[in-house]
Amino acid sequence: MTFRILSALLLAAMGLLPALPAKAERLMVSLSAHQIAIGSNYTGAQMALFGVVEDDGRDLLNLESYDVVVTVRGPREGMTVRQKERVGFVWINRSQQKFVAVPTVLAVASNRPTGEIATDAARRQMRLGLRAIVDAPEMSFESHDPDEPFRQALIRLKTKEGHWSEDPRGVVFVGPGFFRAPISVPGTAPTGNYEVEVVLLSGDRLAARRIASFEVVKTGFEERITALSQERSLPYGLGIGAMSLLFGWMASVIFRRD
Template sequence: MFLSGQSEPILVPEVSESRIEVRQGFTGADLLLYGAIVDPAGPGATADYDIVVVLKGPTEPIRLREKERIAGIWMNAGDSDFRSAPSFFAVASSRPISEIVDPRTAAIYELGTNFIQLSPSGMIDPQVQARFARGLVDMRQRAGLYKQDAEGVRIKQGVLYQARIALPSNVTTGPYTAETFAIANGRVVASATAEIEVVKVGLEGQVVVAAQRWSPLYGLGAILLSLGMGWLAGRLFARL
């Protein structure tokens, strides 16, 4: 997708890998997102542009539970459901976001981990919802799944840009989108999107495909395998 006018720049994005294969022993991947800023006014006119790259993984529903210490015992004190939360979210920018756009613009384009658009399910107090949202972001930041780099984009000669975003080993497979924004004077003047696919291959990939295509048989096989392993373990312990 491009946002451009007669006098607005155009972004031409590229990614180092449009398909990332997750095999047994996968330790993560280093993704390079790069491209060019094409400005009708000429190369020198792009010197004042900032670049922000937002990489998002597949969305998924999630339930958060809050624990509280009651009578010396940790117990569930509350919970909240989100219909869609990105499994992975990373932002890289040429400068701190607060120096590039105002909070309203950052919220519209999700330019930062503080501006991730979550979809809560059911009726919940706004303050409680905000607390659970902060908890979700903090939890996934500690897992390396949400991250933000205020100096993660390099711009060369006002035309070429590049950003590196590391994908950890625990990433969710599925379609990823890399959105790149060119910003001038606090306004998004151009944007473009690149697609990335993270897939499981090998034996793990075959298991995933089997589970999706033949889910009833897959479930029955899993039950039979569990029963067989339990029976075998019982026989071994009986002999010992």
């Protein structure tokens, strides 16, 4: 093995091997769960992503130089960021910027800061990091001139809300070519399908890309209540109305003093 690598290096150095065959890294990823079930005591969930990098043996010396960026994207929604401005004595919403298909949950984890992994242009092209994702052209219909503050505000507000996060040390290489990344879903995150994108980089080059997914679903009582409120909304509303009357009447019986 060592001999093969050495000889390859030697050949390359001697210029006898002008074009190395395209490297073929293989990336395998696995999530510890594919479904998060919401019950009455649900306050968010944790899971882990495991990944293995394999190449065809020519590049073993180089295994250390891989970078991994894991991006979790929740269900998408249209969002409008509004800015308050002073008009007379009051502050009112004046200008706004619409964003389409914004991931409600967005978590970026990498083995080192994305700024060190790739250049600005490469990050923007591969959508690595919150900033690059928000700057992507598919995020907004039209680009106003001063739309930079709106993009910053979107990142700031969503991060403060706890739905967006960036963890430059989230991906940990456990052994050569074997990594692990924790994924946490906040309790207030919406139900639906979550996409986990794993990007393997070697220098600035995209070496491999895998997509996994999991879903957040309501189960049991929570599922039945949601279904009831949507499919039989009139009985549901009447039921809550009747319940309010019943509780109010019960209280007046319990607390009756005369």
